Amino acid sequence: MLELIELSKSYSGRPVLSNLSHAFRAGEFVAIMGESGVGKSTLLNLIAGLDTPDAGQVLVDGTPMSSLDDEAATRLRRTRMGFIFQAFHVLPHLTLRQNVALPLLLNREPAGRAEHMLAAVGLGGRGDDFPRQLSGGELQRVAIARALVHRPALLLADEPTGNLDPDTAAGILDLLRFEIRASGAGAIMVTHSRAAAAMADRILVLTRSGLNDASSQQKQERS
Numbered sequence: 001m002l003e004l005i006e007l008s009k010s011y012s013g014r015p016v017l018s019n020l021s022h023a024f025r026a027g028e029f030v031a032i033m034g035e036s037g038v039g040k041s042t043l044l045n046l047i048a049g050l051d052t053p054d055a056g057q058v059l060v061d062g063t064p065m066s067s068l069d070d071e072a073a074t075r076l077r078r079t080r081m082g083f084i085f086q087a088f089h090v091l092p093h094l095t096l097r098q099n100v101a102l103p104l105l106l107n108r109e110p111a112g113r114a115e116h117m118l119a120a121v122g123l124g125g126r127g128d129d130f131p132r133q134l135s136g137g138e139l140q141r142v143a144i145a146r147a148l149v150h151r152p153a154l155l156l157a158d159e160p161t162g163n164l165d166p167d168t169a170a171g172i173l174d175l176l177r178f179e180i181r182a183s184g185a186g187a188i189m190v191t192h193s194r195a196a197a198a199m200a201d202r203i204l205v206l207t208r209s210g211l212n213d214a215s216s217q218q219k220q221e222r223s
């Protein structure tokens, strides 16, 4: 469902990604690891269409993102993708129900599933609360509910448990995996945490040479 073809991206003449190609299968949960600064968030932003590559293509269901105008790209993002990004924080002036219902509202779908998703992430009955009344872990659960409420084909998550304690993080990851499976979505999760990555079907490591399977990377390091 998602294919990256010879993607390149530089910032101020400094290459971050060079000729990166990879195919992601529909419904698989992939973790992307790699050294700080190697370009993981850059890659996720290119996949999300929040940034554009200097060269190469991101194909979603066979359609090059670059062939879409702004409106069509936004529509594709809204309907086919869900995000758990720092940049998409839970909005403080909206209730939890309104926050979770936002993707449904933008897609002109009935808002009823917001309540179901809040219950699914253990926040049933708290729909009228505001984000300031929640802990960090609870806020992250709201973000998961919001990212999956419109049944996206692909969930993109950047360090979804970054600032949580290990026990809360483990609970959130269990929930994330369960909800991904329940909705049939594929997911790409950038993380530094081995425990988080271990939840995925496949672990990829981003290096200067591209995206490599973690198991083949370990073999290379041993040989």
Ligand SMILES: Nc1ncnc2c1ncn2[C@@H]1O[C@H](COP(=O)(O)OP(=O)(O)OP(=O)(O)O)[C@@H](O)[C@H]1O
Residues within 6 Å of the ligand: 011, 012, 016, 034, 035, 036, 037, 038, 039, 040, 041, 042, 043
């Ligand atoms: N908008 C930007 N303008 C200029 N440079 C940028 C921009 N975004 C990223 N970079 C640079 O690109 C490189 C890759 O950054 P990126 O955030 O993708 O790395 P990362 O692998 O996600 O790192 P980390 O694990 O530390 O979050 C870094 O050197 C960063 O400074």
